[in-house]
Amino acid sequence: MRSDRKGRGNQRRQDRNSSIHIEVSTSVTDTAQKLARAVMVAYTISRMKPRDVLTAAGIVVCLGCASRHSSSVDPSFQNRLQVTQHVEHLDLAAREPAIVEHPDGTLFAAGYFNESVPTLYRSSNGGATWQRVNVGQDAEGTGNSDVDLAMAGDGTLYFISMVYDRQKDEGTQISIGVSPDRGATWRWKVISRTRGDDRPWIDVAPDGTAHAIWNDGKGVSHVVSTDRGQTWSEPQRIHSEGGSSHLAVGPHGEVAVRITPFSRSGSVFNAAVDLIAVSEDKGVTWRKSPAPSHLKWVNWDELDKDPNSIDRWVEPLAWDAAGNLYHLWTDTSGVYLSRSADRGRTWRSSRVVHSGPRPHYPYLIARGNGELAATWYTGTDSDLRAHVAHIMAAGDSQRVVMSEPFLVDAWKRQQPGDTTHHRDTAGEYFQLVFLRSGELGAVTTVQDIPAKRTGFTWWKFKD
Secondary structure (H helix, E strand, O other), X not given: OOOHHHOOOOHHHHHHHOOOOOOOOOOOOHHHHXXXXXXXXXXXXXXXXXXXXXXXXXXEOOOOOOOOOOOOEOOOOOOEXXXXXXXXXXXXXXEEEEEEEOOOOOEEEEEEOOOOOOEEEEEOOOOOOOEEOOOOHHHOOOOOOOEEEEEOOOOOEEEEEEEEEOOOOEEEEEEEEEEOOOOOOOEXXXXXXXXXXXXXXXXXXXXXXEEEEEEOOOOEEEEEEOOOOOOOOOOEEEEOOOEEXXXXXXXXXXXXXXXXXXXXXXXXXXXXXXXXXXXXXXXXXXXXXXXXXXXXXXXXXXXXXXXXXXXXXXXXXXXXXXXXXXXXXXXXXXXXXXXXXXXXOOOEEEEEEEOOOOEEEEEEEEEOOOEEEEEEEEOOHHHOXXXXXXXXXXXXXXXXXXXXXXXXXXXXXXXXXXXXXXXXXOOOOOOEEEOOOOOEEEEEEEEEOOOOEEEEEEEEEEO
């Protein structure tokens, strides 16, 4: 969790992050390029609306980012992801929601706001309806902040949660709940009670080995369970500095951890820490290499002073079934994907999408041979939009199918005297899942405190 006093979605960055940037797709012909330049000149002179599009000689020229909530994309885009289901479930707020699917198709979603018991929901009908899950009496006091979910191949459900002391502005505990029977019964274990505990993640290898990480301002820690969560190893340090930005477990038990400068809910900053650590022996030893992303990290106090900075927190990793490791990241011009075929030793990077409003808060999942799905946000406040992409990145080719940019029903908690409603991301990412049906599922937060509307929205997308 990032401390609220560090200013989620800082308003002073609104104009910079929402700046209009016009690009012409590289796939247009010379004639279309000339026409596009003429359109841009006309736009400047007449201040025509960005949504206006001219058609000439049968050629449609699209100004990729003329709309504040659009993106110009690679010419390999063939169509758009279509929304096939949109379900709003109102209950307790679900910030930074997590989502997994059981082997039998049951869906589980988790999130947090300020409850003393971790909040989990279940759907047995493909997301049409949702019910809150009783996570057991032992769960009392085990979490009111950051959560993550993982599903083992045998249907064992893992639920990691963090306790955050909002008076002292710091995390105090990390716990893991395990259910072998679709959430009917639970076994909880506290794995850390350290001042500064922050940002836990959990994932499971194909052989059932479960891995969890977190940070506490003094480094990133790791535990492992080989008996379906009945016992956990003693915490071991992966690195003595930095934050637990993300965790991914590969098809052969490989473990990758993204380690970034911010830790302890954003109150500790180690500028030189920008690593990806990989273990090939279940966390006994780690090989650390610089991350392929090239954007400089800056502390909160400098973020608004650096025109090339971008709001960063979670830097996601994912393994595909072929053993390729992927890293999704953003900079001031777009969203980038890096791929390593040698377990993080070397990387090849490519731009997934150009973006005018600065993209931020990405998330990534993978399966098969180079099949990926990603989410991110662009813009801030009234220009804030969410994006979902389906990416095929096998070999040297890359095919990307994106959703239309869409609105999320989350709003910032208003300050005294502020009567303006400001849109919010309600966290630093939103997760998605590959579904057995072949579709993509995603969960976004519903957070409108003055209107007493809290919960989450379930989305399905299809090519």
